[in-house]
Amino acid sequence: MSGRGEFDWIRSRLVPLTRNHAAARGLADDAAVLDCPPGHELVIACDTLVEGVHFLPGDTPHTVAARALGSNLSDLAAMGADPLGYLSAISWPQDRSEAWQNEFTQALGEIQDRYGVVLLGGDTTRTPGPLTLSLTLIGQVATGAALSRSGAQPGDVVWVSGSIGDAALGLAWEQGDASLPAETAHRYREPEPRLAVGQGLAGLASAALDVSDGLVADAGHLAAASRVGIEIDLPAVPLSATCEAWVSGQGDAGLIRLITGGDDYELLFTAPVSATPRILALGELCGVRLTQIGRAVSGQGVVCRDGEGRAVPVATPGFTHF
């Protein structure tokens, strides 16, 4: 977009999303100016979603908005940050309807309000390619309190929030596999970033990340960053009632599909055994199930074990980006 068209688009669709936050300056200046309170650090994450790669061409504007903000907020949750605001860069395909754009910005507004963030700046352009959304999320943490992937120690307990696998089935259902439970689709459409859990883990967790590529793949990322091995007890992996019912007819292959599917946006973290009572209390406080699924050990890589302790081979641990 250029000239008048872009200006009007920003004024009518994006300026309302600033909710008059002073840092956004009505999107009238060349950049946002954000205050950082004393004793805090800014935490900044950027994530790009491309139509046909990170969401389906038929997805609703609401799903696209929810996935864009949800996945970015999940990265802030993984850092233990309190989100403040975001910048958006949107490249619209030539033929994207006005109605679709309106619904999209409306949905962004609803979701940002739910998580207490405002738009601080944005750019918008036309593209001959697919719809591409890049959001940059900004949050804050007390100085030195940000979580990291690299602090796990042998002997630490491995935990995961919520339940694993629904989003993978939900995506396949959206793609037309009607044999899968339809109730899982909402977990694909609307990720729920675990912000309160992440913030509560400051000082408790030794390492953390969010599960976006698949439980096993992301456990591998944490293991590599921390230079430890991770053992996952498969029977301990928390499943929703829907996934529990589905997997019972599938054998090992079904469970492996759930733990390698991705898009869960749960938090995977490690903590010393001594932190267990405080972590369970945090789960109660946040109303989110926090489950022990294994342990960090000396060594490297991820080993999944069945109920008898036998290693279960996992050929493809999760989504790979390139």
Ligand SMILES: [Mg+2]
């Ligand atoms: Mg992440």
